[in-house]
Amino acid sequence: MNTAKPALLSIDAIDVHYGAVQALYGVSLHVNAGEVVSVLGGNASGKSTTLKSVLGLVGPTQGRIVLDGREIQGRAPADVIDLGVASVPEGRRVFPDMSVDENLLLGAYPRRKHKADIAQDLAEVFTTFPRLAERRKQLAGTLSGGEQQMLALGRAWLRRGKLVCIDEPSMGLSPRFVDAVYDVLFRWKAAGQTILLVEQNARIALELADRAYVLQYGHVVLEGNAADLAADAAVQKAYLGAA
Amino acid sequence: MLELFASQIVNGLAIGQVYALIALGFSLVFGVSNLINFAQGALFMLGAFIAFTGVTTLHLPLVAAAALSVAVMSLLGMLLERLALRPLENAPYIAPVLSTLAISLIVDQLAEIIWSPEGQAFPVPFEEVTYFFGSAYITSTDLLIFGFGAAAAIALTLFLSRSWLGRTLRATAQDRDAAAQLGVRTSNVKRLAFGLAGALGALSGILVALYFKSVFPQMGLPYGLKGFAAALLGGLASTPGAVLGGLLLGIVETLASAYIGEGYRDLVAYTLVLVFLVFRPQGLLGDRRLDALGGLGGAGGAMPSTSVLSSSSSQRKATRVLELPPWGFLAVGLALALLPVATQNAYVLQAVAYAIIFALLVASVTLVSGSLGILSIGHMAFYGVGAYAVGILARNHGWPAEAALLGAAAITAIIAMVAALPLLKLSGHTAALGTLAVGQIGYLVFMTWLDVTRGPMGFIGIPAPRLGLLGGYTLASLTQKFCLIAVVVAVGLALAQRLLNSGIGRVWRGIREDRLAAHAAGLPVRRYILLGFALSGLLAGTAGGLFAYVQSVVSPESFTVSASILLLTLAVLGGLGNLTGAALAGFALTLLPELLRPFAEWRMIAYGVALLLMLRLRPNGLLGAR
Amino acid sequence: MVHSLPTPGSTQPGLHVQGLSRHFSGVKAVDDVSFDLLPGEILALVGPNGAGKSTLIQLVSGVERPTAGRILLGDVRLDGRGPERIARLGMGRSFQTSRVFPALTVWDSVRLGTQAGLLRGGGTMHKDPGSGHGRLSNPLAEIAGELLGLPGWRRRRAEADARAETALKRFGDRLWPRRDQPAFSLSYANRRRLEIARVLAAEPRYVLLDEPAAGMNPSETAELTDLLLALRAEQPTLGLLVVEHKLSLVRRIADRVVVLNQGRVLATGTPAEALDDPEVVEAYLGRRRTRPAESDAHLG
Incomplete structure (x- = not known):
């Protein structure tokens, strides 16, 4: 355990309820600066809910979430984003009737005062994603699923956040695009970006991540080094329900 | 010929530009909050009057008065959002819509108190010049309106596409959650949209004041409705659509007025709306988001429901429902029929008779709006059909009362079913808009079909009800008519309550709660919707027939859309889908104004405030929504 | 000799899905899917998120219209009919977010x-x-x-x-x-x-259940499993199509399993055959990457 520095993000025993239904039971996890942490699990395991409570999209009924020394549980999403968080939402959620350019620009909304930096980052995104550069003026709704995911990644990159939260980036994408998405994430990791990643695609997520947590029925059932978990039969069980 | 046509087009573009500005107010608000803001008309009227006061009382130059008005109205728009809508975020979906209706009732009446109900001349500080091109002409006012309107629309478009605020507004409209995840404070964006709606309201109000060189407190509703129609034609959430819809509506109705007749201006406009609802409900440039009202459970695991009574919060509270059994209506009706034993005071009997008729009418509204979940903003049209039908059958054809009432009820039921045909595939806001168009068309037909209705002159000389089964016994006195009314209404309500308690009522409520699930359960949804409209028409037609017998004169003023709006609020007040609540609200709120006659001008304000309070405190109505 | 040709679209009882596709603005949610559900059979439809299972249920129940392909119930075409008519032909369905007329x-x-x-x-x-x-x-x-x-x-x-x-x-x-x-x-x-x-x-002849065990804990899931097994014992001709993520349930009740991935059928067979197929395991867990990861770190 590293004791020298407190974690960038720590979730401390949170419960989340949707009406009468409890989705999370005392979930705890932490992400250190510069680390890639993945939350894995099958459908309805609570992995997305965990991410949503960090982003302020759902409010925990119990427990604390601390970002950079500040408690953020129950804060509005905009407040959390203002503290230096970027989000790649589940299902991409690009603005369909806005151009690729405008979508990217909106990613930089919290630092809209820094025009020159934004222009530079925008150029950088276009070199990383040549496909987006070709489609700058096109409406985002007309892009393919994979291109939209690239756009969502680029949009989050423009936030220049100290923590990027990514929700199921491989969902509904063909293997070629899954590879392309993860290529980008590997580069971000190499550049030192801290990432909290929620993913159903366990193998690839465990390859990217430093550490991972496995959720089942709203409980953390496994946690540890990504490499160890990748070899664990229990991970397979969590997905395939083998007896 | 061609020149006349050209000048009509120019004329249409000018008035269309005004509609476009009002429509932009609707679509900005709808985009970010999925709400149809019925107070937009009130903002428009108030904007015109503030400029009027600026010019006449404060002696400001027109430009300064206009700027003042725009500024004040922007603030009022934001205030509207804060006071009337923010507190209702977790309330049933219908609550904020009704809240804006209540606000517009209050504002319209306040304007009558402050500026007098009469129209007043709006001083135009410049000479009007008319330019001729052959026999075509165009006035400087037309040019001014078109120029200003177009400039405002362009400025708004630039603001939306170029500024950070504008971008966040569009992003919020397209995907609120995604915008929030980029750090956009969506509640501030919502306030901004209301502020802009206020500013657009003011601007369009001033332009209309210049166009007609006058202002009047009742101008809000008709222009508000036109703007709403324009927004819908364009596609509610689309800003270019709003402009396009406004221009289209302006041109079409100007041409209709020029080539068919002035009386047909609005008739053609609302028929166009109805046609669009049937063939292109998403409007010219819109998407299908309108269907989403309550239909899609959000990520929060909310319960799927298409009901206007459900809310976005996943918790629903059980409410107690107070209802009479079917025989209870008969008992109450019988007791009321004995009222003439206690008093022979004609004033009292007349007032109570109207109250009983309204009880039946509001019950007919709650059947469609509450049980079936299709908000009806046009029920006065059905009431009117019943009234005219009795008039025609009893006077022109000499039918006895039983036959005339039954005939009127049947005719109204059929017309209600026909009116429901274009609404079958609609739900939520679009269905409400469809009923609004039906209500307007009904009223306009009463106004223009002179051969049958005699239009604004009124249909006179309806004979006293003659009972064929009792050997032609005629109910000549008010007392006798009173008894007839009490008995007929009681029987009607008892039968309706019995149906509501039966399997048919259950299916209606099922269709309201979740139309998709109703389809998937194999329920013949169209059949039950038509059945609901037929029964509602039956009750409304009967009420209208009784009304015709009491009044012996029928004229279109009784059947306006603003009266229809009032009916809907009464149904909500009683508890949607609750027949007892509806009857009670209809009865009490028809009598109450009689008691408050000395304070007549404050009465709508009191009513509006009561409605607002009730939406806050008892969103399910006095006796509970069923 | 008189040749009796087989009638097109055969009159064999059961639900037959043939070459079904549904595209949403370029995304192939369901792509050329075929399978049969025979009377008395329990068929499970599994696959990772976004594989097209729910879309398939929407298509079969008439809530969505297919882009291509046919759906037959016996010899009655279902595609093109509305959900009411399909329900009245004896096809019941549940929704992923339970729709209960709140x-x-x-x-x-x-x-x-x-x-x-x-x-x-x-x-x-x-x-x-x-x-x-x-x-x-x-x-x-x-x-x-x-x-x-x-x-x-x-x-x-x-x-x-x-x-x-x-x-x-x-x-x-x-x-x-x-x-x-x-x-x-x-x-x-x-x-x-x-x-x-x-x-x-x-009392339908065929039932489509969309994630019936979602939100249930393990003992409740077991209870539902028993209920479905009891139902089948009582009504030997009932055909049941279950979309389910809880593979423990699938393994116990399903006669056959159809695995979908990215809108296409990836595998069909008994639960043991289909779920242990390496390709299926890969679809659920993701595949191993072929390239070393740290090769091209240049962004930022």
């Missing part, structure tokens, strides 16, 4: 499931499905029956209510004692049960 009582909610059968003359969904595609009784007769409480109508209603009661009581004490509560007051798991009860109350 403001109605539990009892009223389940009774709505019997209404269509009642309109068809008191019969249930599975009797003579083909004849006239189910004529409904005249609305005037319905009003008269309800208003006047005519004996014939009351008998039909009593029969329908008996079916509704049986369906509710299938879930033991979970629903029956709560029958007068509004449906929205039920727990998530009970809402799932209520929806299944409503589907069963119609």
Whole structure:
């Protein structure tokens, strides 16, 4: 355990309820600066809910979430984003009737005062994603699923956040695009970006991540080094329900 | 010929530009909050009057008065959002819509108190010049309106596409959650949209004041409705659509007025709306988001429901429902029929008779709006059909009362079913808009079909009800008519309550709660919707027939859309889908104004405030929504 | 010799999905999918998120229209028909987010499931499905029956209510004692049960269940598994299509499994064959990357 520095993000025993239904039971996890942490699990395991409570999209009924020394549980999403968080939402959620350019620009909304930096980052995104550069003026709704995911990644990159939260980036994408998405994430990791990643695609997520947590029925059932978990039969069980 | 046509087009573009500005107010608000803001008309009227006061009382130059008005109205728009809508975020979906209706009732009446109900001349500080091109002409006012309107629309478009605020507004409209995840404070964006709606309201109000060189407190509703129609034609959430819809509506109705007749201006406009609802409900440039009202459970695991009574919060509270059994209506009706034993005071009997008729009418509204979940903003049209039908059958054809009432009820039921045909595939806001168009068309037909209705002159000389089964016994006195009314209404309500308690009522409520699930359960949804409209028409037609017998004169003023709006609020007040609540609200709120006659001008304000309070405190109505 | 050609689209009983596709603005949610569901069979449809399972249910039940392909129930074409008609042909379905008519009582909610059968003359969904595609009784007769409480109508209603009661009581004490509560007051798991009860109350010939065990804990899932097995023992001709993520349930009840991935059929077979297929394991867990990761770190 590293004791020298407190974690960038720590979730401390949170419960989340949707009406009468409890989705999370005392979930705890932490992400250190510069680390890639993945939350894995099958459908309805609570992995997305965990991410949503960090982003302020759902409010925990119990427990604390601390970002950079500040408690953020129950804060509005905009407040959390203002503290230096970027989000790649589940299902991409690009603005369909806005151009690729405008979508990217909106990613930089919290630092809209820094025009020159934004222009530079925008150029950088276009070199990383040549496909987006070709489609700058096109409406985002007309892009393919994979291109939209690239756009969502680029949009989050423009936030220049100290923590990027990514929700199921491989969902509904063909293997070629899954590879392309993860290529980008590997580069971000190499550049030192801290990432909290929620993913159903366990193998690839465990390859990217430093550490991972496995959720089942709203409980953390496994946690540890990504490499160890990748070899664990229990991970397979969590997905395939083998007896 | 061609020149006349050209000048009509120019004329249409000018008035269309005004509609476009009002429509932009609707679509900005709808985009970010999925709400149809019925107070937009009130903002428009108030904007015109503030400029009027600026010019006449404060002696400001027109430009300064206009700027003042725009500024004040922007603030009022934001205030509207804060006071009337923010507190209702977790309330049933219908609550904020009704809240804006209540606000517009209050504002319209306040304007009558402050500026007098009469129209007043709006001083135009410049000479009007008319330019001729052959026999075509165009006035400087037309040019001014078109120029200003177009400039405002362009400025708004630039603001939306170029500024950070504008971008966040569009992003919020397209995907609120995604915008929030980029750090956009969506509640501030919502306030901004209301502020802009206020500013657009003011601007369009001033332009209309210049166009007609006058202002009047009742101008809000008709222009508000036109703007709403324009927004819908364009596609509610689309800003270019709003402009396009406004221009289209302006041109079409100007041409209709020029080539068919002035009386047909609005008739053609609302028929166009109805046609669009049937063939292109998403409007010219819109998407299908309108269907989403309550239909899609959000990520929060909310319960799927298409009901206007459900809310976005996943918790629903059980409410107690107070209802009479079917025989209870008969008992109450019988007791009321004995009222003439206690008093022979004609004033009292007349007032109570109207109250009983309204009880039946509001019950007919709650059947469609509450049980079936299709908000009806046009029920006065059905009431009117019943009234005219009795008039025609009893006077022109000499039918006895039983036959005339039954005939009127049947005719109204059929017309209600026909009116429901274009609404079958609609739900939520679009269905409400469809009923609004039906209500307007009904009223306009009463106004223009002179051969049958005699239009604004009124249909006179309806004979006293003659009972064929009792050997032609005629109910000549008010007392006798009173008894007839009490008995007929009681029987009607008892039968309706019995149906509501039966399997048919259950299916209606099922269709309201979740139309998709109703389809998937194999329920013949169209059949039950038509059945609901037929029964509602039956009750409304009967009420209208009784009304015709009491009044012996029928004229279109009784059947306006603003009266229809009032009916809907009464149904909500009683508890949607609750027949007892509806009857009670209809009865009490028809009598109450009689008691408050000395304070007549404050009465709508009191009513509006009561409605607002009730939406806050008892969103399910006095006796509970069923 | 007279050659008797096989009739096109064969009259073999069962639900036949043939080459079905559904595209949403460039995304192939369902892509050329074929399978059969025979009477008496339990077929499970599994696959990772976004594989197209729910879209498939939407297509078969008529809520969405296919872009291409055919759906047959026996020899009746289902594609192109609306959800009402398909339901009245004997195909019941549940939704992924349980749709239970929230403001109605539990009892009223389940009774709505019997209404269509009642309109068809008191019969249930599975009797003579083909004849006239189910004529409904005249609305005037319905009003008269309800208003006047005519004996014939009351008998039909009593029969329908008996079916509704049986369906509710299938879930033991979970629903029956709560029958007068509004449906929205039920727990998530009970809402799932209520929806299944409503589907069963119609006595359909085929049932499509979209994630029936979602939101249920392991013991509740086991309870549902037993219920489905009991149902099949009682009604040996009932065809059941279950979309489910809980593979423990799938392994216990399914005769056959169809695995979908990215809109296409990846594997078919018995649960053991299909779920242990390496390709399927890969679809769930993701595949191993072929390239070393740290090769091209240059952004930032």
